[in-house]
Amino acid sequence: MGKKRIILVLMSILIVIGGCTMNKKDEATKEEKKNDNAEIVSVQDYTGEGFHGEYNQTTDRIVKRNYEELELIANEYMQENFKTDVEITSYIPLENIAVVLFKTKKEPVIHSSFYVMVDHKDRSLIHQFNAHEGEVEQSIVSGLYHYAYEEEFNKFNEKIEELKDKYPVVSLTEEAHEKTYISMYREKNYYISMSSLSVPSVLDFYKETNEVISKEEVRTMFELIESSEEISKGIVIRLYMKEAGTHSDKKLLNNLIDDMSKFSFLLKGSYTINLMSNDVLKKSGHGVENEDLSIIFENKEEK
Structure with a gap:
């Protein structure tokens, strides 16, 4: 009888542990689905949020603090290469980088983009215009x-x-x-x-x-x-x-x-x-x- 009781106790413990493990797995699965769903939205509700990657608050703050330099980077490059001034229309703050959307001031209005590297340690922008070749x-x-x-x-x-x-x-x-x-x-x-x-x-x-x-x-x-x-x-x-x-x-x-x-x-x-x-x-x-x-x-x- 003693052995049977021990076996029953052990089985009860295993069932409890197994149940806890299953619950944890279920919770993990639910969390994964939640994360997946967070990356998907109906087109009518899509605002462009999350485009190109996850929003980074630190980058956003650094770009806002150095916004005039951002405009300078864009205009230096476009003046040197295309003899035109531009204005920033928006930017996407990501981890250590900001994708910058701009349009030309002269007609016809041309829309394009570039990106700048962001130094979180020095809280500054790397003063360089970067774009994919030919973009x-x-x-x-x-x-x-x-x-x-x-x-x-x-x-x-x-x-x-x-x-x-x-x-x-x-x-x-x-x-x-x-x-x-x-x-x-x-x-x-x-x-x-x-x-x-x-x-x-x-x-x-x-x-x-x-x-x-x-x-x-x-x-x-x-x-x-x-x-x-x-x-x-x-x-x-x-x-x-x-x-x-x-x-x-x-x-x-x-x-x-x-x-x-x-x-x-x-x-x-x-x-x-x-x-x-x-x-x-x-x-x-x-x-x-x-x-x-x-x-x-x-x-x-x-x-």
Whole structure:
């Protein structure tokens, strides 16, 4: 009987320990799910918070304290390389680094970004303009392309708005769009990807011009280039599922493609619709799930 009692006691202890272990595992699993969910949000609720990474309060305080130097870093670089002044539109304070969004003061307005290293020990900024290779240049030429063909792109955007009225899809909120606009020409509904290497004369013209650039000047330059060779560029329509929790829908994407293909668009390029889930990743602004297909315009008289 003594042995049986000992065995029963030991079994009871093991059950209690096992129960505690399971409870801890359950709590850990719940915490992991909570952390995962914290990184995901419905597109309608996405404000751009968490874009590029986790907010760092120390970096934020240092940048605010040295804001004039931040503006100086941006303007020194842009004046030296592109003869233009810029203003900071916002910044993203991360650990030991700040991603800085800016726009040019002269027309056409070009949006782009750079980053600065932040010294937490000295509570200062490292006085150096850093950017991914070609990123600022890409922002300039894609912005100039949109500027030159603004009327055509306005009609293009109107067509996308019609799709949003007809189908259960939405775009980023204005706030999220502004806070995640780091490179290339972007609207809420689409963006233009174009390498400066394909239009070096346009970039050189921008670098050498101090005055306001007219649409006619830029358009003439693009038309001259495309009369002899095709400029490599992509226009991507970016839409999200409207209903909360819905995944990207291939059938809906096909309907969007069919509808969009009937639109008469005159500009050469590769066109794609990227349809994303309603849930987005805060770090990138992309959907948790994505589907994309190319658009072939049926009535296309290319320029």
